[in-house]
Amino acid sequence: xxxxxxxxxxxxxxxxxxxxxxxxxxxxxxxxxxxxxxxxxxxxxxxxxxxxxxxxxxxxxxxxxxxxxxxxxxxxxxxxxxxxxxxxxxxxxxxxxxxxxxxxxxxxxxxxxxxxxxxxxxxxxxxxxxxxxxxxxxxxxxxxxxxxxxxxxxxxxxxxxxxxxxxxxxxxxxxxxxxxxxxxxxxxxxxxxxxxxxxxxxxxxxxxxxxxxxxxxxxxxxxxxxxxxxxxxxxxxxxxxxxxxxxxxxxxxxxxxxxxxxxxxxxxxxxx
Numbered sequence: 568x569x570x571x572x573x574x575x576x577x578x579x580x581x582x583x584x585x586x587x588x589x590x591x592x593x594x595x596x597x598x599x600x601x602x603x604x605x606x607x608x609x610x611x612x613x614x615x616x617x618x619x620x621x622x623x624x625x626x627x628x629x630x631x632x633x634x635x636x637x638x639x640x641x642x643x644x645x646x647x648x649x650x651x652x653x654x655x656x657x658x659x660x661x662x663x664x665x666x667x668x669x670x671x672x673x674x675x676x677x678x679x680x681x682x683x684x685x686x687x688x689x690x691x692x693x694x695x696x697x698x699x700x701x702x703x704x705x706x707x708x709x710x711x712x713x714x715x716x717x718x719x720x721x722x723x724x725x726x727x728x729x730x731x732x733x734x735x736x737x738x739x740x741x742x743x744x745x746x747x748x749x750x751x752x753x754x755x756x757x758x759x760x761x762x763x764x765x766x767x768x769x770x771x772x773x774x775x776x777x778x779x780x781x782x783x784x785x786x787x788x789x790x791x792x793x794x795x796x797x798x799x800x801x802x803x804x805x806x807x808x809x810x811x812x813x814x815x816x817x818x819x820x821x822x823x824x825x826x827x828x829x830x831x832x833x834x835x836x837x838x839x
Contacts, residue, residue, distance in 0.1 A: 609644030
């Protein structure tokens, strides 16, 4: 069995189609070759997002062309969020012929675990006003919600020490306009907080009381094991600030695979 893994975008899919059509000159008859095509995260990228305009998106077209060169294939769509594949027009070639619901294993933790059963532990809702402020294109200062989240992340890093990498995702918007701005906010906050935490005084005391004390109490309330004393964590945070990499990840930046995670013990990724 030959397994080919390919990113779901037009360029990669077109190259795969070219490769498959070239196999005939090597004695491979695709008409006799059974192929299983698995569309992972089938609700993403592959469906035709331009159907309302009576057009076809590039990736959708590439998928159709790929299927055309595979006379004996089965197309399996796989996703934990199946609403989009189930609601496409029944006449669409990517509308499923049948559906199978899989039962998750005992170690699975999904939306129900995080957002229903343990909602109070994991979810912090923003007010309507906070959301509006956070999405304001003219935003000049970092939102307080970002500051709270960043302080909590640093406390987690300090409490875990060298027990493996931890990443933070900052998702201000599905559009890219705010990504660079938020990355700038984060970089400036980290630099300022490092200087303040290393310099005793009223400014340091205010920072700790406003952000790190509430974050510490929140973590302690939901932690599965005792946290080190706050003062010990505060002593470690300047080190973790220095060790943390901040990177914008969206369609205008390098592909995800080019993030060299091994070079840093902690990452803050900003994107959509």
